[in-house]
Amino acid sequence: MLKVHTKRSAATVIAVITALGLILGGCGSGGNSPASSSSAGGKLDIGWVAPLTGSSANDGQQMLNGAKLAAKEINDAGGINGKKINIVAQDDKADPKEAANIANMFAGNKHLVAVLGNYNSSCGLAGAPVYDQAKLPMIHVGTSPVFSQQNHPYVFRISVTDAFQGSFVTQWMFDEGHKNVAIIYENDDYGRGLKDTVSSEIQKLGGKVAGTWSYMLGQTRDYTGILTDVKNSGADAIFIGGLYTEGALIGKQMQGLGIKLPVYGTDGLYEESLIKLGGSAVNGWKVSGLFLPTENDPKLQKFIKSYQEAYHSTPGTYAALDFDAMNLLAKVIKTVGTDREKIQAYLAKMPEPFGGVTGNIVFNEHHDAVRKTLKKLVVKDSKWQLFQQ
Amino acid sequence: MSKKRLTQYVLLAVLLVLVPQFVRSDYALHLMIMVAIYGILVLGLEIILGQTGLFSLGHAAFFGMGSYTSALLVMRLGMPIWLGIVLAVLASGILGFLLGFPTLRLRGDYLAIATLGFGEIFGLILVNWDSLTHGPMGIPGITRPEIFGVVFDKRMYLYLIVLLFILALAAAFRISNSFLGRTFRAIRDDEDAAEFLGIHISKYKILAFIIGGMFAGLAGGFYAHYVTFISPDSFTYEDSETLLAMVFLGGAGTVIGPVVGAVVLVLLPELLSFMVQWRMLVVGVIMVLVMIFRPQGLMGGGMKFLKIKKKEVARIGEKE
Numbered sequence: 117m118l119k120v121h122t123k124r125s126a127a128t129v130i131a132v133i134t135a136l137g138l139i140l141g142g143c144g145s146g147g148n149s150p151a152s153s154s155s156a157g158g159k160l161d162i163g164w165v166a167p168l169t170g171s172s173a174n175d176g177q178q179m180l181n182g183a184k185l186a187a188k189e190i191n192d193a194g195g196i197n198g199k200k201i202n203i204v205a206q207d208d209k210a211d212p213k214e215a216a217n218i219a220n221m222f223a224g225n226k227h228l229v230a231v232l233g234n235y236n237s238s239c240g241l242a243g244a245p246v247y248d249q250a251k252l253p254m255i256h257v258g259t260s261p262v263f264s265q266q267n268h269p270y271v272f273r274i275s276v277t278d279a280f281q282g283s284f285v286t287q288w289m290f291d292e293g294h295k296n297v298a299i300i301y302e303n304d305d306y307g308r309g310l311k312d313t314v315s316s317e318i319q320k321l322g323g324k325v326a327g328t329w330s331y332m333l334g335q336t337r338d339y340t341g342i343l344t345d346v347k348n349s350g351a352d353a354i355f356i357g358g359l360y361t362e363g364a365l366i367g368k369q370m371q372g373l374g375i376k377l378p379v380y381g382t383d384g385l386y387e388e389s390l391i392k393l394g395g396s397a398v399n400g401w402k403v404s405g406l407f408l409p410t411e412n413d414p415k416l417q418k419f420i421k422s423y424q425e426a427y428h429s430t431p432g433t434y435a436a437l438d439f440d441a442m443n444l445l446a447k448v449i450k451t452v453g454t455d456r457e458k459i460q461a462y463l464a465k466m467p468e469p470f471g472g473v474t475g476n477i478v479f480n481e482h483h484d485a486v487r488k489t490l491k492k493l494v495v496k497d498s499k500w501q502l503f504q505q
Numbered sequence: 506m507s508k509k510r511l512t513q514y515v516l517l518a519v520l521l522v523l524v525p526q527f528v529r530s531d532y533a534l535h536l537m538i539m540v541a542i543y544g545i546l547v548l549g550l551e552i553i554l555g556q557t558g559l560f561s562l563g564h565a566a567f568f569g570m571g572s573y574t575s576a577l578l579v580m581r582l583g584m585p586i587w588l589g590i591v592l593a594v595l596a597s598g599i600l601g602f603l604l605g606f607p608t609l610r611l612r613g614d615y616l617a618i619a620t621l622g623f624g625e626i627f628g629l630i631l632v633n634w635d636s637l638t639h640g641p642m643g644i645p646g647i648t649r650p651e652i653f654g655v656v657f658d659k660r661m662y663l664y665l666i667v668l669l670f671i672l673a674l675a676a677a678f679r680i681s682n683s684f685l686g687r688t689f690r691a692i693r694d695d696e697d698a699a700e701f702l703g704i705h706i707s708k709y710k711i712l713a714f715i716i717g718g719m720f721a722g723l724a725g726g727f728y729a730h731y732v733t734f735i736s737p738d739s740f741t742y743e744d745s746e747t748l749l750a751m752v753f754l755g756g757a758g759t760v761i762g763p764v765v766g767a768v769v770l771v772l773l774p775e776l777l778s779f780m781v782q783w784r785m786l787v788v789g790v791i792m793v794l795v796m797i798f799r800p801q802g803l804m805g806g807g808m809k810f811l812k813i814k815k816k817e818v819a820r821i822g823e824k825e
Contacts, residue, residue, distance in 0.1 A: 168782035207782045212643075212739045216732050217539065217775060224532035238736040241645050245733050250531075262642050303632060305641040305736070 159202040160195070160454065162187070162445065163222040163231035163252075165215065165243075168207040171334055175434045176235055179257065180205060181427050182435035183232055186442035189422070196449050201442075208234060212242035219243030223250030229454045232441050233271075234258060235434070237305050244268040253460045255441045257434060260305045264482040272463050272483045274441045274474075276406065276490065278306070281382040282313030284490050285355065285404050286321065289380055294353035295323035298346040298377075300339075300366065301357035302384075303330040310357030310382060326351035331362060339369045347375050356381045363401075364393035371397040378402070383433050391498055399498065404490040406433055406474040408502055411491075419473045433474075440472030521671075525663050534659040538731060540771045541666040542724045547751045547763035548677045549720025554749070555757035556686060557713040558693030560617040563604065563624030564748045567597045567718040569631060569740030571725020573638060576647045576735055586650045590726035597722025598715045600627075605711030612696070624745050631737040643736025647729050662731055669727060673720055674764070680716065681760050689713055690758070754795055756802025765804050 164183055166176040180203075187201040195201065204225070208215040215234055222228055223246050230253040234240040237260030244263075247254045247270045257275040264277065289297060297318055301307035307330070315325045326349040329342040343366070346354060354377050356363055363385045370377070379401045386405040390398055407413075409420050409430050419439060423431040431439070445459075447470060452458040464483065469476040477485045492503035528534055550564045574596040575589035584592075608619045631638050638644075650657045650665075657665070680686050688709050691699040700706050729735050747770065755766025773791070777784035799805065 169785060173782075205781055206778060207784075209785070210738070211743070212734070212736060213539075213732075213744075217535065218778075220532045220535035221775070221778065224530045236738070238641075238643055238734075238738040241643060241734045241736070242732055242739075244645075260642055262645050266645050303641065305643070308641055 158195075158199050160199040160229055160449065161202050161204050161225070161227045162442070163225070163228045164203050164205045165208050165218050165222070165231065165233055165239075166235040166257075167210040167239075168205075170210045172210050172235055175432070176207075178432050178435040179232070179235065179438040181423070182431065182437065182439035183442045185419075185423055185426055185435075186439045186446070188426075190443070190446050196446050201446065204228065208236075208239050210236050210239065212236075212238045215239035216242045216246065219246035223247065223252055228252060229449060229456065230254070230445050230459055232256075232438055232445075237262065240271070241266070244271045247271055251456050251460070253456055253463060255445070255463075257437050257441075259309060261309055262305075264484055267482060269464075269483075270460055272479055272485075274437055274444070274477065274485045276383065276487060277484050278309035278382075279313045280487065281404050281490065282310050282357075283317045285380050285382060286314050286317035288402070288404070288492060289318075289353055289355070290321050290323065292353075292378070294378065294380075295321075296326050296350065296352045297323065297355050297380075298326040298349055298351035298353070299328040299355045299357065300342060300346070301328065301330055302333050302359065302362065304333055306359075306384065307333075307357040310355075314355050314357065331358070333359065333362065336362065337365065339366050340373060343370055343373055343375055346377070347373070351377065353378045353380060355379075356385060359384045360387040360390040361393065364390055364398060367394040367397035367401070386493060386500070387432060388430060388500075391495060391500070396498070398495050401495045402503060403493050405493045405500075406487075406491065407436055408491055408493060408500060410500075411502065413473075415471070416473050436472075436474050440470075440474050440477065443472060444470045444477065521667055522664075525660050531659050534663050536772060536775055538659070538663050538666050540768050541663075541670040542728055542731075543748070543751065543767040543771050544670050544764045545666075545673045545724040545727075546721050546748055547755070547767045548673050548760070549717040549724075550748050550752050551677065551717075551757070551760060551763040552680065552689065552720070553713050553717035554752055555759070555763060556681060556689040556693065557710065559608075559620075559710060559713060560613065561620040561714075561717070562617050562742070562745050562749065563620040563622075563627070564717070564721060565740045565742070565744035566604075566624045566627035567600060567721030568725045568728070568744065569627060569735075569737075570597045570600045570718070571722030572729040572735045572740070573631065573644075573725075574722070575726035576644050576729040577637070579648050579730070580644065586648060586730055590723065590730070593726030593729075594719045594722040597725065598719040600722075601714035601716070601718025602711060604718070605714035608714075609707050609710060621742070621745075624742055628737055628741060631740070638737075641737055643734060643738070644729075645734045647733040647735065649733060650730055666727055666731075669723060673723065674760075677720075677760050685709075685712070693758075750792060753802060754792060756805030759802070759804050762802050762804035766802070769803070 164180060166179050167173055168176050183203060187203055190196065191200045206218045208218055222231055233254040233256035234243065235257055237258035240256045240258040241262060248268050251270060253270050255272045255274050258273060259275055259278045261279055263273055299311050299314055301311040311328055318325050356366060356379060363381060381403040383405050385403045407416055420431060423435065448459050448462045452462050463479055466478050469478045475487050480486045493500050494503040546568055553559050553561045571593040575593035578584045578592055579586055579589040604623050608616055611619050632641050688704055691704060692706060692709055696706060751766035751770050752763040754769060755764065756762025773788055774784050777787055780787065
């Protein structure tokens, strides 16, 4: 009986491998042929990848909306040199393994000109070696400092680094006279990066870190323990390195405990939802951000108006970042054509800054977008407003 | 070895060498590599879950242990990659031993919860033991293997992982058809009866975790040097869940079944990639349908063989 069993298994293995070969041979060639017909039809394929499912799906969807809006505007105006932009979107589920799969899929598609890339730093880093090898330019919105250390030639970061945001906010706290700061941060690459920069900046400026406390994204609900410790530590301000949902919870529990310390944060807190969830508890909170929807800048107002018309919601930071990334790509392709290496060369040494809705963008030697300054934003009368001295 | 089987093996070897030569797309090569990695992973889980019936929800931890061990040994101590992978297998085996001990007295649901906790603890250690693991930032730029001065390309990776996979498959069959496999299945079918027959239950349960862990360690060691970036995000509870789904979809207890499950669950989402965010929904529906119409799994037809065996060891007082 055992013999029959193993014999059948060997045959099964052969069947499986043959089937696998057939499927993959088929999908290898099938994946390329429809694209070739589409590019002959005057289309320009741009890859897009970020999470559309899972816990970061909201930001991922905003990114896709922003990219699609930019593509639609460019196409309506006649496209790039007569070619229409076609976004090839993929969902990486915020899983680095899936991101590597998709990077390989994109790398194998010879008709992709460039890729608008991952939201999660870990996903971007898993795909980066593949993009380098395939010489496929990729613009992503990750924040981890590892990107700057790795210097991937074909990978560009359009978002603001943790290091820049952290030192910007630290300087702001010092300007306001807060020199003994408690840091509450999310225990992942985002929060950890911010905690590290803010603590080292505080020490550099001659201040003191009253203490650091971490929490788990999407898991920690009770912050009363942390907040009691913060109160006892004698801190004169709190820095939160994390996202708005947790931020709002911290705010409400601070109110419950009667802690009235000033709170600072970065663009992770900068969301309408912070005010919706936090209510009066987040009044007076100060964060750094790239843009303010109510700001009186014609380019920004146009973007916000068309975004609201298309999606019936106010764009967040990530929608604006991918809107800029797509427009930047369009500008580069218009200038140097669709050659991937030329696009990379242009992005690596931009002759002039690109003026986007998130400000002027140039990439430095680490391929990080350099920004002169960030906006100082504050919650006032349950609205995001520009901070005035 | 009969002539028929010899022909089968020769055919198999020829196919394995030739197929990659005809695949021009790097994407297809990458998917074949991922299938083989998951294939080795589920062979390990098959021994723990399919053969021994230990419901483990922490298999990704063994995978992560293999990845981190090899990556850190190679990057920090400058060890050769081949030694790194061997030590990764050993380290994951030791981890299996460590998991086996405290969970000895647990069965069924309780064991599942304990292994779930084990996987979570492992993830938290990866995130928080900064000085060793580089925390949530992960380890980028892991060294690629070289042979005669040539850095591995996708095709060479494929040949290597297929070789490792065949070794793992042969080992899995060998274990399954040996005294060891029969002991594992005896424990799965009725722990008390097995103990009554003189089987040292604790010893074999721990052994199942050690062997299963070693398989995952092998896959992990290879994965680290293939993708060249690892972070705690790659070894989460969801990954343990996916592996579990592969085993059940293919058919637990059949050795080859889980491998088929791995092939299906790695390739299906990619074939459906045109559906973007809806594809996992379709994969889920297919899983549910399979579980309704073939609860024994796709390759679970061999269960007839098991049923006969079960009748033979029917409990006293049980009516046929």
